[in-house]
Amino acid sequence: MSIVLALPKGRILKDAGPLLARAGIFPEADYADESSRRMRFPTNHPELDVIRVRSFDVATFVAFGAAQIGICGSDVLMEFDYPEVYAPLDLGIGQCRISVAEPKDDAGQTDFTRASRIRVASKYPNMAKKHFAAKGIQAEIVALNGAMELAPGLGLSRLIVDLVQTGSTLKANGLVETDVIAQVSSRLIVNRIALKTRPDEIGAWIEAFRKALSA
Structure with missing residues (x-):
């Protein structure tokens, strides 16, 4: 079963592009084209797909397990305060x-x-x-x-x-x-249950983003 990474539309999507590249994630090119009607995009990793949703919806997709990881503004996390969401990294974008x-x-x-x-x-x-x-x-x-x-x-x-x-x-x-x-800044967020049930996979992506931040 694929890991799904939820990304927010708009300004943060553009800011996240270089970070994704440093983490070794290259979605199909039209993921960044907001005129594209597609919402789910394969990446260079067969086990990882990207979805593009409204910024306020990223946390909801992750909280309910539809996506296992995501990039989300801390404003959304503060507003919704989902206990199912864990935010291990401040990505320093979307400030x-x-x-x-x-x-x-x-x-x-x-x-x-x-x-x-x-x-x-x-x-x-x-x-x-x-x-x-x-x-x-x-x-x-x-x-x-x-x-x-x-x-x-x-x-x-x-x-x-x-x-x-x-x-x-x-x-x-x-x-x-x-x-x-x-x-406010953007955070890497993960679904807590996914982290417990798929620790190696989710942990590897957290580490990839951690390395991307220090690159």
């Missing part, structure tokens, strides 16, 4: 942060010591709730999967919680970061 942002003109005017409830737009409902709960604030989450930066200007929410890399998108939409919840 960004999860931040709170608000309109530039309102920045610094919210007294969080006196606020008891606030509306926040985010695709990270669990992380956002935990962050504000630690401040004694009940966060009403407006779940959005994109276009988060529009929410404050259109009255949908007071704040947003989102991934930030350069901050240019926030700036272009009149927002500023006011708090950093967590630093």
Whole structure:
């Protein structure tokens, strides 16, 4: 039975390319072509296939055993907190942060010591709730999967919680970061049961990635 490596679409897929090569993994060329309708790709290793899925779905595929290993942002791991997933390596790619942002003109005017409830737009409902709960604030989450930066200007929410890399998108939409919840990078993740039942195979791939990081 093949080992399945789950990779996220988008920016991390491009960042992961050189790392895969250093680990000796060469999927069929169209794995990196996001216009390709294929989702599963053989590699130069007959026992290893690659699948390409949404970044938020990588952890789910691994947690439920549909993929045995994967590359996943630590933001996804923090949001879902699957006990079935083990993350042995920080791959040092896809670096960004999860931040709170608000309109530039309102920045610094919210007294969080006196606020008891606030509306926040985010695709990270669990992380956002935990962050504000630690401040004694009940966060009403407006779940959005994109276009988060529009929410404050259109009255949908007071704040947003989102991934930030350069901050240019926030700036272009009149927002500023006011708090950093967590630093984010991509991790190698494995299914814990697969690691127990196929230790030699999974362990060999963990070691291949470990060597790729030091190459």
